[in-house]
Amino acid sequence: MSGALPPPFEDPSEHTSRYGPAFWSCLAIGGGCMAFGLISLFSRAAATDPPNFAVFFVGLALIHDLVLAPVVIGVAWLLRSVTPRGIRGVLFGALAVSAVVAGFSIPFVAGWGIQPDNPSFLPRDYGLGLLVVLAWVWITAVAIGLARVWVRRGGRR
Amino acid sequence: MSGGRSRFERISPPRAGPFREGAFRSPLHSVRAAAVLGIALGVAFTVCFVTGFMSHLIQHPPSFFAWPARPAWLYRVTQGIHVSTGIASIPLLLAKLWTVYPRFWTWPPLRSVPHLVERLALLPLVGGSLFLLFTGVGSIARWFPWSFSFPPAHYAAAWITIGALIVHVGAKAGATRLALSSRSPELDTGPVAAERGWGILSRRGFLGAAFGGAVALWVATVGQTVRPLASISVLAPRDPRVGPQGLPVNKTASSAGVVDAATSDAWRLTVGGSVATPLTLSLGDLRSMRLREADVVIACVDGWSATGRWCGIPVRDLLLLAGAPPSSAVRIESLQRPGAAYAASELDPGQVADPDTMLAVALNGAPLHIDHGFPARLIGPNRPGVQQTKWVSRVVVS
Numbered sequence: 001m002s003g004a005l006p007p008p009f010e011d012p013s014e015h016t017s018r019y020g021p022a023f024w025s026c027l028a029i030g031g032g033c034m035a036f037g038l039i040s041l042f043s044r045a046a047a048t049d050p051p052n053f054a055v056f057f058v059g060l061a062l063i064h065d066l067v068l069a070p071v072v073i074g075v076a077w078l079l080r081s082v083t084p085r086g087i088r089g090v091l092f093g094a095l096a097v098s099a100v101v102a103g104f105s106i107p108f109v110a111g112w113g114i115q116p117d118n119p120s121f122l123p124r125d126y127g128l129g130l131l132v133v134l135a136w137v138w139i140t141a142v143a144i145g146l147a148r149v150w151v152r153r154g155g156r157r
Numbered sequence: 158m159s160g161g162r163s164r165f166e167r168i169s170p171p172r173a174g175p176f177r178e179g180a181f182r183s184p185l186h187s188v189r190a191a192a193v194l195g196i197a198l199g200v201a202f203t204v205c206f207v208t209g210f211m212s213h214l215i216q217h218p219p220s221f222f223a224w225p226a227r228p229a230w231l232y233r234v235t236q237g238i239h240v241s242t243g244i245a246s247i248p249l250l251l252a253k254l255w256t257v258y259p260r261f262w263t264w265p266p267l268r269s270v271p272h273l274v275e276r277l278a279l280l281p282l283v284g285g286s287l288f289l290l291f292t293g294v295g296s297i298a299r300w301f302p303w304s305f306s307f308p309p310a311h312y313a314a315a316w317i318t319i320g321a322l323i324v325h326v327g328a329k330a331g332a333t334r335l336a337l338s339s340r341s342p343e344l345d346t347g348p349v350a351a352e353r354g355w356g357i358l359s360r361r362g363f364l365g366a367a368f369g370g371a372v373a374l375w376v377a378t379v380g381q382t383v384r385p386l387a388s389i390s391v392l393a394p395r396d397p398r399v400g401p402q403g404l405p406v407n408k409t410a411s412s413a414g415v416v417d418a419a420t421s422d423a424w425r426l427t428v429g430g431s432v433a434t435p436l437t438l439s440l441g442d443l444r445s446m447r448l449r450e451a452d453v454v455i456a457c458v459d460g461w462s463a464t465g466r467w468c469g470i471p472v473r474d475l476l477l478l479a480g481a482p483p484s485s486a487v488r489i490e491s492l493q494r495p496g497a498a499y500a501a502s503e504l505d506p507g508q509v510a511d512p513d514t515m516l517a518v519a520l521n522g523a524p525l526h527i528d529h530g531f532p533a534r535l536i537g538p539n540r541p542g543v544q545q546t547k548w549v550s551r552v553v554v555s
Contacts, residue, residue, distance in 0.1 A: 034316065123399040
């Protein structure tokens with residue numbers, strides 16, 4: 001079977017979803033919570049600005065599904081094409097964690113919210129902080145990679 | 158589902174792009190990985206919802222709700238957990254969305270009316286989850302690329318998201334249980350595919366990266382409330398050791414527009430309302446009173462907290478001086494423009510009765526810095542920082 005395609009994705013949970021009393025009960029409770037959230041949203045429309053709220057609420061989901069996820073697929077495809085099989089897993093794991101940490105730190109590194117009269121807010125060098133976290137991520141990745149090599153060689157003896 | 162195919166399933170599938178049969182072959186889209194991440198996220202979002210709702214109740218208490226002054230550390234813990242759990246959820250949410258991504262393109266898009274309902278609930282679940290984490294991070298970074306007010310919008314989104322999560326749990330509880338209990342290989346294609354060289358990460362490696370990312374972000378930020386970790390939390394927006402008099406500041410006197418009024422010799426503290434003897438006190442009068450010293454935590458809604466040694470006059474002593482019963486409720490008003498955000502706060506009788514609830518005039522052995530509320534500020538145990546009113550000018554007893 002070497003080189004044969006693995007089975008395409010099929011989610012067995014599609015066939016195990018149960019729409020019995022538990023589902024309808026959760027729908028009633030969850031629907032009530034969602035309705036309360038919408039009432040909160042529209043009852044304070046001057047503060048919550050529902051159109052702008054909707055832009056972010058829907059826009060973030062669309063950005064994820066139509067931009068971020070395809071980009072990750074592309075990077076993964078590229079990585080799979082150009083890297084040796086033995087280090088792919090560790091490399092991709094470290095890259096993914098690095099990307100998430102870097103994405104999280106953007107507003108801090110850029111200092112978009114900085115308050116010039118308040119030095120106690122964003123008091124650190126966040127660019128350096130990001131490098132420190134990334135260094136730990138990659139040190140961990142290298143350690144895992146070396147451990148795998150060591151285990152594999154040990155298994156051959 | 159028994160018998161022939163439903164009306165939905167008779168729709169011809171498109172043959173192109175992600176709709177193509179077999180378009181997604183990564184082993185990471187396994188049901189078991191989705192189940193593990195789903196449970197972790199379900200716990201994390203429930204924790205965030207409960208702690209966030211608690212913070213909302215404290216700041217907007219309904220008539221039946223009273224927030225106690227003790228234990229003094231409680232709000233520090235709940236709000237620290239709220240923010241740090243939200244931050245740690247980011248890698249878990251992205252991993253979960255990656256795992257179930259092929260379902261976005263599933264065909265037929267609808268199998269039945271309940272399936273339609275389940276799928277419709279995914280928009281508020283996915284959109285709400287991303288909204289909560291994005292706006293939460295923006296808020297602690299003081300970066301507001303939106304025009305809505307953060308607290309009420311975050312609150313409304315939390316209810317919408319938790320509702321969608323409950324619907325999702327109702328639809329997927331059985332599948333999750335099956336995924337975690339059954340050894341069926343069709344629920345766990347990861348290792349098989351990885352073995353054949355098609356996968357980049359095994360399921361275990363993928364989950365390790367997701368949870369490792371959560372730990373990395375948690376450690377990198379939680380030191381803003383867990384002081385022993387402050388030196389290694391290199392991405393925390395606050396350092397509990399840094400600020401005037403060794404304590405962080407949220408709002409400065411200049412941004413509140415109170416510098417002139419707070420530093421004027423004409424400043425007086427008035428105690429009025431339902432009192433026998435209205436008081437007008439200068440800063441010298443306050444300092445000459447029997448003052449109390451206590452270690453009290455400032456715990457911000459942004460998730461940071463820090464302990465200071467405060468010195469001031471207990472509010473209950475002030476009430477006794479004015480001839481008001483110490484079981485009164487009290488409103489504390491600031492020099493800030495009336496109606497400005499957090500320009501006033503309320504103390505219920507239980508909080509007034511606590512000896513550590515005081516109008517502080519000194520911090521860590523020195524007169525209050527103006528950004529900490531000079532000439533006098535409210536400080537009390539187990540209160541959100543936004544309710545520790547600074548630059549106090551009036552105490553109104555009700």
